[in-house]
Amino acid sequence: MTNAPRYNLFIDGAWTAPGSNEWIAVENPATGETVAHVAKGDAGDVEKAVSAAQKAFPAWSRKTALERADYLLALNTLIERDKERLAATITSEMGKPLKEARGEIDFAIGLIRFAAENTRRLEGEIVPGSTPDEKILIDRVPHGVIGGIAAWNFPFALCARKIGPAIAAGNTVVVKPHELTPFAGLEMARLVEEAKIPNGVVNIVTGDGPDVGVPLVAHPLTKLITMTGSTPAGKKIMAAAAEHLKEVRLELGGKAPFIVMEDADIEKAAQAAIESRFTNAGQVCTCNERTYVHEAVYDAFTSKIREKISGLKVGSPTDPDTDMGPKVSLAELEKVHAMVEGAVRQGGKLEVGGHRLTGPEYDKGFYYAPTLLTDVRQDMDIAHNEVFGPVLSVIRVADFDQALAFANDCRYGLSAYLFTRDLGRILRMTRELEFGEIYVNRGGGEAPQGYHHGYGESGLGGEDGKHGLEAYVQTKTIYLNA
CATH class of the missing domain: 3.40.309.10 (Aldehyde Dehydrogenase; Chain A, domain 2)
Incomplete structure (x- = not known):
């Protein structure tokens, strides 16, 4: 394919050239043709993206649940509008039959819709205190900056699975699509921009594991890492995350x-x-x-x-x-x-x-x-x-x-x-x-309303449904006295 499009990184609401000034050719596995060139990000680009997400977090987390839901529903409207184009994008970079790619877009829409509909169901608790005038409040609050790493087999739906619940719960997010199939994630970024989701709330950094995945996991400001991929890669991520004792959610291999x-x-x-x-x-x-x-x-x-x-x-x-x-x-x-x-x-x-x-x-x-x-x-x-x-x-x-x-x-x-x-x-x-x-x-x-999780070497934690959404918040206990 001649004149294949070139994609920059999406950081802080802007399309940003990679610091490396290098590009990755994305090939169609059915034809061998190059369908796009995407930026080859590096640790410097990750730093920019995480910093942008951290800067955006206070204002985003203070928005009401309904306001966050409205942004997600606006994003979904755009995905539905562009369903055929997005399905063709998946097919071109991953080789998935077009009828299955349409199903992937439908699944992504369902994931985002569930997250939007349940922003107001992230509820706290009130527990009796230790004295007559005390109440113990257990609140649920966002983590902060989430690092998302997606696999290549469902390039659009996995980005939706990371982004939807993360920002629904009040977090901001930096997502690394897989280097074999980064095109769909960047198309998601175009729609994030069009939906006017505030700058820095969603950031997409393309590149390979050593140059983007490792610094994203190791960054001290990423509070939770959610990754879909192979078991060996998941073990490396868990080890790297241990240095800062950050939470991990790993959806890995299966048999x-x-x-x-x-x-x-x-x-x-x-x-x-x-x-x-x-x-x-x-x-x-x-x-x-x-x-x-x-x-x-x-x-x-x-x-x-x-x-x-x-x-x-x-x-x-x-x-x-x-x-x-x-x-x-x-x-x-x-x-x-x-x-x-x-x-x-x-x-x-x-x-x-x-x-x-x-x-x-x-x-x-x-x-x-x-x-x-x-x-x-x-x-x-x-x-x-x-x-x-x-x-x-x-x-x-x-x-x-x-x-x-x-x-x-x-x-x-x-x-x-x-x-x-x-x-x-x-x-x-x-x-x-x-x-x-x-x-x-x-x-x-x-x-989308179920709970997708495994045991053993299939990973830690899970995704989807109310239990998956709850992974994107943490508890804060308040002993309330007058």
């Missing part, structure tokens, strides 16, 4: 088990397994990463899965008939292929796919064939390491006990799925399945 019992609706379960694995080319932290199927329906279920995978259309993400687009990068594609090859070496059977797609439609992009592995065992590497790609692994189980044991044999604890008609099993699952988010007899996809 979701997808349990299908012999009494399940097999057609419904198979369709959900496909959607929960191949949406966004498998690049979703809640994706079906390992499918546990009762031996009584293993053959029937596998046959349905094989048929459905063979029917998926892989191609241009702008084609309305496309079911799956490319991987986000060559490195990601090669990682997935190495995991498939490793599974086959360890005894897995390659039923469908297992290779990079070639041909005129695919050669310029990073397309990987939808893949089915059967005869996968619990002791294989692919049953424990996050694939984050279009590979469905099927593992046979003898009964519900074994399914639960295998599901919990995991260092991650984000999402899980269960298909059964047995209420007893469902109730037992609520006690024994060690995951923060469980989908029963349905495919994936969290709701």
Whole structure:
């Protein structure tokens, strides 16, 4: 693409050239074309952004809840107006099919709407005092400057997930989009500007992890860090944040088990397994990463899965008939292929796919064939390491006990799925399945009013809903006497 647009940083309400005078080329993973150049920020730019956010915080935090909500609703109106353009932006930098990109914009709108509607529900408490004339007030107040770090797989929605609740609660924010997909976050900044959100309340600094992410986390004025990304990156952020004892909210990797019992609706379960694995080319932290199927329906279920995978259309993400687009990068594609090859070496059977797609439609992009592995065992590497790609692994189980044991044999604890008609099993699952988010007899996809969180190496804290919003305030206890 010739004449690709160039984006500066968005700091203190102004578009600001990077101190490094360097730029990052953003490539379309479907075509290899450069779709934009974005500023390569550095520690100096982070300093400017955090300072701007700190300067804006007193006035913003003093605004009423309703005033903050009105700004967010104005932002949402602009997002709704520009839905098609924003969806095309996501598709161009991330390779997500356009119909899925539209869904991402809808999800972002829902996240911001929930934050706006609930600004007046951040309520304090009154506790009886220690003397007859005393009252103890427990207030909820904003932290100050929030540092947000977004992953590349949902570039617009993750920025909305950081910005919406942060500023709804009275904080100001500095967001670092991922360097592979920074375009959508900067488009969000354009709308923040148009919505006339006061200068410094929202700042967007693009760049890589060492130059932008590290100084943002380490800055003494950022009071809370909210990050979506990989588990190794999350551990580094937690370690860096410890120096200033700042709070962290980490939404990290996942290895979701997808349990299908012999009494399940097999057609419904198979369709959900496909959607929960191949949406966004498998690049979703809640994706079906390992499918546990009762031996009584293993053959029937596998046959349905094989048929459905063979029917998926892989191609241009702008084609309305496309079911799956490319991987986000060559490195990601090669990682997935190495995991498939490793599974086959360890005894897995390659039923469908297992290779990079070639041909005129695919050669310029990073397309990987939808893949089915059967005869996968619990002791294989692919049953424990996050694939984050279009590979469905099927593992046979003898009964519900074994399914639960295998599901919990995991260092991650984000999402899980269960298909059964047995209420007893469902109730037992609520006690024994060690995951923060469980989908029963349905495919994936969290709701803005829910609570998106995990256990173990899937992170700390959570996002969305009232519990996610409450993470953006801290308590202040006041012993009130006349």
